[in-house]
Amino acid sequence: MAFPTIPAAIAAAACRALLPAVLAFGLPATASDLPVPVPEVRIGVMAPEGVSDVLHTWEFLAPMLERALPGYRVRLETLDVSALRNVVARSQADFFIANSGFFVEMESRYGATALATVDSPRAESPQRALGTAVVALASRRDLPSLSAVSGKRVVAVSEQLFGGFQVGMFALHTAGVERDDLASLRFVGYDTQRMLDELASGRADVALIRRCLLEKLTTGTRHARAAFRVIDEQPSDRSGCAVSTPLYPDWAFARLKGTSPELARRVAIALLAMPVSADGYSWTVPMDYDNVHEVLRGLEVGPYETLSERTLDALYRRFRIALATFALAVLAVAFHVVHSEKLVQRRTRDLRIALA
16 A cells, blocks of 8 residues: 655655754753853851751841842851851851851951941840850859859850850959869750759859840749849840840851952942841941950960960960071071181181191
8 A cells, every 4th residue: 555645845844843842852952051050159157056046037138138149049057166167167158147256266267257247136236245144043142253153163055155155254264263263164065944954953053144045044934033143243235134244246247268259249238238127137337356356365265275275286386487487597597607617717727828
């Protein structure tokens, strides 16, 4: 049986009509057809007391920055102090948000730069925001002042925290109480309620608690605020949070050294132009961190940690440039003396030969 033939003109027209579909479904896509990856802005966020609270505080930030940076996706990653330090050290983010003590350390070690400071509704001002409450049971009348903490058992969350430990320890240092003067110093981790449990049970005498956390821990919990007393309590600010220490600059938004200057400029402009969030947060210009340096220097931690080391290795690291300069100077003088001595000997010998 013979099949009907198709005229050449009709066959050519059919091929032309089907060619786009064949190319679309039957051949690999070219580079121009592939979706363009969206550049990502990575922001590490310190989470000293749990991810949920931090996400609630900063959840407004990503969508606002994405509106200000069209074409970018903004990703917030919450990290504890150690993890965030590793991220900064390895340049695995573009920016980070952290307390002023952490920022000063990262600035000194890795060249971080502050772009803005948070303006918190719970702070008197961005310059006066972070502090420590040195807390004891209200019944402990043997602890009238910070100097009385000497010889007592102290608890805190972590020695890596600025407001939750370092500021309080610096206040004790200023009052004449050093770390070695304490009967014990224990860290309970990020279960912050444990600090009050330790005081209530008598296993600890004093707790170092960041500003405003005591009020939070005694709201609707098993511990009443009246059961505790803040030692050397300072005059209260508008927040009503009790502290034993001076107040220090609030959290910084900082760029890493390797972040594009143009991206950093656009982010800084966006931060300073942001309206106040629903919870009352906004951003302002970077603060003066001299008093933060004073705390870290006094405790010999962070960028000043080698001040507390007494080993030959630490002394070498601190003074290696001066030692190298001195060694070169000694070698230069020795070379000059030896050269001069040989020159004198040669000329003396030549003179004797000439006179012989």
